[in-house]
Amino acid sequence: MENGVKLISGALVTLAIATVSLVVLPYLQLQDVPPTPGLKPYTEVELRGRQEYIKQGCLYCHSQQPRDPRQAPDDQRGWGRPSVAGDYYYDRPHLLGTMRTGPDLLNIGARQSSVDWQLGHLYQPRAYVPGSIMPGYPYLFEIKEAAAPGDRIVTLPPEFAPARGVVVATQAAEDLVSYLLSLDRTFPALAAGADSRRATN
Numbered sequence: 001m002e003n004g005v006k007l008i009s010g011a012l013v014t015l016a017i018a019t020v021s022l023v024v025l026p027y028l029q030l031q032d033v034p035p036t037p038g039l040k041p042y043t044e045v046e047l048r049g050r051q052e053y054i055k056q057g058c059l060y061c062h063s064q065q066p067r068d069p070r071q072a073p074d075d076q077r078g079w080g081r082p083s084v085a086g087d088y089y090y091d092r093p094h095l096l097g098t099m100r101t102g103p104d105l106l107n108i109g110a111r112q113s114s115v116d117w118q119l120g121h122l123y124q125p126r127a128y129v130p131g132s133i134m135p136g137y138p139y140l141f142e143i144k145e146a147a148a149p150g151d152r153i154v155t156l157p158p159e160f161a162p163a164r165g166v167v168v169a170t171q172a173a174e175d176l177v178s179y180l181l182s183l184d185r186t187f188p189a190l191a192a193g194a195d196s197r198r199a200t201n
């Protein structure tokens with residue numbers, strides 16, 4: 001019985017230490033971090049696209065957290081400055097991701113702002129990046145005989161275009177691309193995080 005008490009109290013102490021250091025302290029530290037100056041809330045369309053990003057599992061291959069040069073050469077890879085807490089102010093849930101099968105996407109909107117490229121790459125990544133291992137998402141597009149008024153036609157290199165008809169983006173594909181283009185945290189972060197808390201207090 002004595003050992004049982006030791007075991008249980010040991011487990012409780014370990015759990016308490018973990019909860020304080022991993023939940024309580026980070027919460028106290030980050031609870032009133034303001035948005036990084038320049039960060040805009042997502043629009044309705046971008047939020048719908050964000051849901052699509054979650055639904056399609058883009059998160060499983062793409063992170064959204066460029067790292068500090070001391071941790072990884074993300075800046076040299078062109079993925080942008082290290083992110084700060086204020087960059088995620090409007091992100092619920094955050095989509096930091098842990099896998100980097102593909103590039104980090106927190107600044108993809110600044111890096112590749114062409115809607116045509118983004119739509120075509122989603123339809124068939126290999127049309128733009130030979131040998132890409134990213135899956136295509138053709139079910140987010142429709143192949144039509146002819147485009148109707150208001151349809152967003154996807155321009156593709158001829159060898160990837162269907163033999164007949166045109167490729168038209170669905171609303172989901174358009175929303176997803178709006179979300180991707182909104183991913184741009186290239187504005188300076190100097191005043192963000194701990195520093196801006198000092199500055200605004």
Ligand code: HEC
Nearest residue numbers: 056057058061101102103108112125129132133134135137
């Ligand atoms: C199985 C892993 C995987 C999944 C799932 C995946 N991607 Fe990718 N993605 C990659 C790889 C690998 C690349 C690099 C090659 C390329 O550009 O096609 C890439 C590249 C990209 C790029 C271009 C990045 C750049 O810096 O040029 C974008 C944008 C992108 N993916 C968006 C998405 C979106 C949106 C989804 C979900 C609909 C998604 N990816 C799902 C692996 C993945």
